[in-house]
Amino acid sequence: MALGSCRECGQQISTEALSCPHCGVPSPTESEEWIKLERQLDAIAPGGGRLALRIKQDIEAGRGQVHTIKGIRDQDRSLGLRAAKRMYEAVEQHLFDSEP
Numbered sequence: 001m002a003l004g005s006c007r008e009c010g011q012q013i014s015t016e017a018l019s020c021p022h023c024g025v026p027s028p029t030e031s032e033e034w035i036k037l038e039r040q041l042d043a044i045a046p047g048g049g050r051l052a053l054r055i056k057q058d059i060e061a062g063r064g065q066v067h068t069i070k071g072i073r074d075q076d077r078s079l080g081l082r083a084a085k086r087m088y089e090a091v092e093q094h095l096f097d098s099e100p
Ligand SMILES: [Zn+2]
Pocket: 006, 007, 008, 009, 010, 011, 020, 021, 022, 023, 024, 025, 028
């Protein structure tokens, strides 16, 4: 289990923690850019930010756009195809921008 520091309170916590056990901030070890991406996805569809990590993992695993979009729509049945596609593209763009 990898450790990282919370962006809010600075405590050492698991990078897999969904929220900080000390201060409660969501996605505590993610960068500001990632948080911005989650907000962007939330703006596309309510609760969209929750899907960001899943989309990122699918992209990194090379699962492809069709598979990923089907996966997130299975997870959130109210999500339209266009919204899912926009989310996928936003995450893909984020990963592309954060290449070293
Ligand atoms: Zn914290």
